[in-house]
Amino acid sequence: MDYSSNVTYLTLEGHVELQKYRYVYFIITFTVYLLIVCCNIVVIFVILKNKRLHEPMYIFIAALLCNTLVGTTALYPKLLSDFLSERQIISFEACTFQSFFIYTYGASEFTLLTAMAYDRYVSICKPLQYSTLVKMSTVKMLLFFCWLLPSFEIGISVVLTYQLKLCKFKLNRIYCNNNGLLKLTCEDTTVRNSYGLFVLIIAVFPPSVFIIFSYVKILKVCLRNSKDFRAKALQTCVPHLLIFVSVTVTSCFEVINSRLEGNVPHIFSMIMSVENLFIPPLLNPVIYGLKLQEIQSRIMRMFWKRRIKLTF
Numbered sequence: 568m569d570y571s572s573n574v575t576y577l578t579l580e581g582h583v584e585l586q587k588y589r590y591v592y593f594i595i596t597f598t599v600y601l602l603i604v605c606c607n608i609v610v611i612f613v614i615l616k617n618k619r620l621h622e623p624m625y626i627f628i629a630a631l632l633c634n635t636l637v638g639t640t641a642l643y644p645k646l647l648s649d650f651l652s653e654r655q656i657i658s659f660e661a662c663t664f665q666s667f668f669i670y671t672y673g674a675s676e677f678t679l680l681t682a683m684a685y686d687r688y689v690s691i692c693k694p695l696q697y698s699t700l701v702k703m704s705t706v707k708m709l710l711f712f713c714w715l716l717p718s719f720e721i722g723i724s725v726v727l728t729y730q731l732k733l734c735k736f737k738l739n740r741i742y743c744n745n746n747g748l749l750k751l752t753c754e755d756t757t758v759r760n761s762y763g764l765f766v767l768i769i770a771v772f773p774p775s776v777f778i779i780f781s782y783v784k785i786l787k788v789c790l791r792n793s794k795d796f797r798a799k800a801l802q803t804c805v806p807h808l809l810i811f812v813s814v815t816v817t818s819c820f821e822v823i824n825s826r827l828e829g830n831v832p833h834i835f836s837m838i839m840s841v842e843n844l845f846i847p848p849l850l851n852p853v854i855y856g857l858k859l860q861e862i863q864s865r866i867m868r869m870f871w872k873r874r875i876k877l878t879f
Contacts, residue, residue: 575659575733577751581741582655583834593650599845600643606852607632613865620862623706624690624803627683628855628862630710631810634679635848638672641665642742642844649741659733662743667725670745673821673843674717674766676814677774682709683807688781691800692788720766727759741837767822771815778811806854813850817843 585592614620614629645665649655657665689700728745734753745763749756785804789797820839856862 576656576736577659577662577733577743578737579649579655579657579741579743580737580739581833581837581840582649583837585650585655589650593647596643596647596650599849600639600647603639603643603848604636606856607635607848609866610852610856610862613862617865620865623686623701623703624683625862626706626710627679627686630713631676631679631683632852632855634672634675634714635851638669638676639844639848641668641672642841646741655741657743659729662738662748663725663729665743666728666745666748667721669742669844670721670724671714671717673818674721674770675714676818676847677770678713678717679710680807680811680814681774681777682713684778684781684811685709687804687807688784691785691804717770720770724759724763724766727762731756731759739833740840742840744840771818775815782808809854810847810851813847814843817846 582592611629611632614625642665645657686701689697693700724745728748731749731752731754733751735751738747738751740747749759749763782804785800789800792800821843823839856866
């Protein structure tokens with residue numbers, strides 16, 4: 568659909584009864600986005616402000632929450648705009664950019680969780696070597712690759728999609744995704760679909776295998792040590808495991824949804840398509856803010872001091 572001579576526009580037709588519930592959708596989505604931004608920024612701010620939290624474990628947490636902000640910002644502002652617009656359209660270029668950032672966010676979640684699993688594994692299973700194996704230079708290198716590799720893998724996929732000539736201009740989604748864009752072309756997409764499957768396997772399975780392996784090792788070490796050791800180890804590992812399970816389950820839902828699109832009720836399909844940018848972004852700061860004593864105590868102290876100042 569061309570609204571100008573040089574720009575190709577796509578219509579996002581995934582919205583359910585938008586004319587009837589547009590303001591309800593807007594209020595709910597705006598509230599969720601506001602909560603995501605506020606909760607994640609609070610935890611990031613606490614980690615950055617307190618020098619005692621400038622340790623690898625907390626730096627990885629801050630990086631994970633920053634990644635969340637990038638992913639949700641690629642979705643929510645456009646979604647909120649569409650709720651209040653008469654026409655839900657997006658240029659093909661903007662659509663590919665949105666797809667790139669959302670997919671990179673998802674892939675980076677797994678690489679960052681893998682880096683965090685490595686940090687916990689060394690800390691618990693090889694404590695005497697921790698300062699040697701997990702130096703700040705190592706942390707910086709891991710963070711660099713945690714974002715570089717997904718960006719490179721997804722970037723190639725997006726470039727391949729961008730080269731396609733579209734023959735359909737209606738996307739049955741509420742945001743752009745690569746698989747949906749491939750369905751808009753009349754060209755052969757075998758190579759692109761194969762590469763997409765390859766990226767999916769590389770992005771999910773090696774990190775998942777490493778995380779499971781590291782926690783099996785951690786569990787064995789915990790079982791051989793005292794109750795106090797187990798309690799301390801679990802305090803730092805449980806939040807990471809909860810988030811890993813959350814990200815894995817929601818990612819599986821999105822993969823299944825993109826493959827079965829058209830074979831499941833539309834409203835269920837739309838719910839499944841956004842839960843990966845709804846559940847983990849809300850859970851991550853809450854889980855880390857409540858489960859890790861250092862972060863929880865400093866958040867409480869920060870708000871308590873502010874309350875005292877406001878009182879006086």
